[in-house]
Amino acid sequence: MKTSSDELVRLQKVILGDSLKIPNGVLEVLKSDIKGVLNSYFELKEESLKPEIEIDEEGLYHIKISAICTAVKKVKAL
Amino acid sequence: MSRVIVITSGKGGVGKTTVSANLALSLAAKGKKVVAVEGDIGLNNLDVVLGVEDKVVYDAGEVAMGKATVMQALVPINDRLSLFPATTGALNIVTADIFVDIIKELKKSFDYVLIDSPAGIEDNFHRAAMGAEEGLLVTTPHIPAVRDGYKTVKVLASYGITKVGLVINRVRGEYVADKMMLSPDEVAKVMQIPLYGILPEDDFVNLYGIADVKNKRSGIGYSYSLLASYVDGSDKKLYDCVSQYGGFIGKFRRWLNI
Ligand SMILES: Nc1ncnc2c1ncn2[C@@H]1O[C@H](COP(=O)(O)OP(=O)(O)O)[C@@H](O)[C@H]1O
Ligand SMILES: [Mg+2]
Numbered sequence: 001m002k003t004s005s006d007e008l009v010r011l012q013k014v015i016l017g018d019s020l021k022i023p024n025g026v027l028e029v030l031k032s033d034i035k036g037v038l039n040s041y042f043e044l045k046e047e048s049l050k051p052e053i054e055i056d057e058e059g060l061y062h063i064k065i066s067a068i069c070t071a072v073k074k075v076k077a078l
Numbered sequence: 079m080s081r082v083i084v085i086t087s088g089k090g091g092v093g094k095t096t097v098s099a100n101l102a103l104s105l106a107a108k109g110k111k112v113v114a115v116e117g118d119i120g121l122n123n124l125d126v127v128l129g130v131e132d133k134v135v136y137d138a139g140e141v142a143m144g145k146a147t148v149m150q151a152l153v154p155i156n157d158r159l160s161l162f163p164a165t166t167g168a169l170n171i172v173t174a175d176i177f178v179d180i181i182k183e184l185k186k187s188f189d190y191v192l193i194d195s196p197a198g199i200e201d202n203f204h205r206a207a208m209g210a211e212e213g214l215l216v217t218t219p220h221i222p223a224v225r226d227g228y229k230t231v232k233v234l235a236s237y238g239i240t241k242v243g244l245v246i247n248r249v250r251g252e253y254v255a256d257k258m259m260l261s262p263d264e265v266a267k268v269m270q271i272p273l274y275g276i277l278p279e280d281d282f283v284n285l286y287g288i289a290d291v292k293n294k295r296s297g298i299g300y301s302y303s304l305l306a307s308y309v310d311g312s313d314k315k316l317y318d319c320v321s322q323y324g325g326f327i328g329k330f331r332r333w334l335n336i
Contacts, residue, residue, distance in 0.1 A: 004257045008264050011221050015228050015268060 027051060034065060042069035082181055082191040083309070084117065084210035084239070088226025090197045092218050093247040094118075097277070098194035099127040100289050101214075104306035106159040107291075110189040113152065115181070116164035117193040117206035119172055124194045125163055127287035128155050139165030142176045148183040160188075174205045181209035198230030207234065213242040214309075215271065219249055219260040228269055243274030245305065250279050251319035255328065262319070275305030276317040297322075 030051055038044055048068035053061055085098045095118070102114040116124045119138065125131040130153045136146035142165070152160040162184060165172050172180075184191045195206030213234045217227040234242055246262045253259035266273040280298040282290045291299035297317065307313035322328055 002258060004254070004260050004264065007221065007260050008268075011224055011260065011265075011268055014221060014225050018225065018229065 027053070038067060038069075041073055041075060042067075043071040043073065044069050080185045080189055080191065082185060082193065082209060082211045083214055084193045084195050084206050084212070084234075085214045085216060086195045086203065086206070086230060086234070087197050087216045087223070088199065088228070088230045089217075089223045090200075092216050092223050093277070094197075094216050095124055095127055095194050096283060096287060097214070097216050097245055097247060098192050099124060099287065100283075100302045101305060101309065102128075102159055102190070102192050103155075103288070104302045105190050105192075105310065106156060107303075108306055108310065108312075110158065110310065111187070112159045112190040112192065113162055113184050113188045114155075114159065115162040115184065115191060115193045115209075117177075117195040117202075117209070119164040119169055119202055119205065125153070125161055128161055129288075130155060130161055134161075134163045134166075137163045137165045137167070138177075138180065139167040139171045141180060142171045142173075148180055149187070169202075172205070174208045177205045178209045197226070198233045199226065203233070207237040207239065210237075210239055211241070213239045214245050214274065215242055215269070216245045216247055217265065217269075218247055219254075219262065219265050221260075224260075224265055224268065231269065231271055242271050243309070244269055244271045245275040245277065246273070247277045248279045249276055249319045252323045255320045255323035262316070273316060274308045275301065276319055277301045277305065278317070278319050 031049060034051060035044065035049055045068040050066050052064045085094050087094050098114055102112045106112045114124055114128065125134060133153050136151040138151065140146045141148055141151050152162055154160050181191060193206050193210055196202045215227050215231060217223045231242055244266050246265055249262060250259055254261050262273060262276045278297050278301060280289065280296055282293070282296060283298055289298040289302050290296060293299065301317035304313070304315055304317050307315070
């Protein structure tokens with residue numbers, strides 16, 4: 001059964017999460033790092049790489065990365 | 079001195095229009111001159127809740143186009159309460175600047191200008207917030223509503239509206255007593271704004287939009303009267319939604335379902 005004290009904890013967590021902004025710079029650095037990795041496997045479409053970070057009600061971070069590529073690079077295996 | 083208060087929320091459907099209409103009626107019953115402004119332009123229903131949807135002659139759009147004056151557009155509800163209706167035409171006619179001018183004009187003739195606004199995250203919120211000096215944040219005691227309400231308090235602050243009171247609507251006293259629902263105090267503490275009013279869940283309001291003030295057994299009329307006193311500063315009492323459900327007598331009453 002749901003109790004108001006559980007509810008209060010959840011509420012405090014979501015509000016904390018909403019106010020816990022990830023610094024702008026971090027997202028940019030992350031983006032260029034991921035781009036570097038993906039670029040060695042795919043021909044990435046310009047500006048298509050989008051990392052998103054969200055915080056859920058349990059206070060956990062969800063990291064989603066989406067990108068569009070025009071071709072797969074031939075990767076030499078050794 | 080006249081006061082301009084925007085009534086808003088984080089989420090839609092928590093009771094902004096209901097609170098606007100009933101607070102306006104309660105303040106008027108206390109002798110104040112009040113105008114309720116339909117700031118949720120386009121999605122108008124304050125006129126319906128106040129029962130005057132067929133009495134609107136000129137709307138905000140016609141005032142904006144100079145076809146009618148602000149005073150001509152007012153729809154009287156009773157001796158002390160009037161409605162300023164939304165536009166039924168194109169929304170973009172009533173710009174934020176025009177809306178601010180309308181509010182300035184209304185301020186001259188009323189003690190209270192209450193603006194029923196869209197939720198803080200919606201587009202038309204800008205216009206309503208531009209015209210206001212103070213805010214009332216309406217929420218229900220549920221996490222999603224409180225969460226978005228909290229964000230809306232920040233949005234209000236970005237418009238320079240820092241005097242904001244909290245109104246918690248649709249409180250179920252029996253659930254609060256059983257510790258199944260967040261209590262108004264808990265919500266207020268998290269929101270970090272002063273609690274101005276507690277309004278119980280009420281079937282009559284759900285059906286008719288307006289609180290049945292003659293029904294003494296329903297706490298809703300009294301809770302609105304307390305909210306009006308809190309807003310005008312004459313009394314700082316909060317509605318007690320819990321005590322009637324607590325203790326032995328409360329349990330017995332609940333068992334009998336009265
Ligand atoms: N205290 C209450 N008890 C029961 N129903 C309520 C109460 N307050 C509001 N409601 C109902 O909730 C619904 C949404 O209210 P409304 O004022 O239109 O919300 P909003 O303007 O925030 O979208 C309406 O059907 C209204 O009658
Ligand atoms: Mg509404």
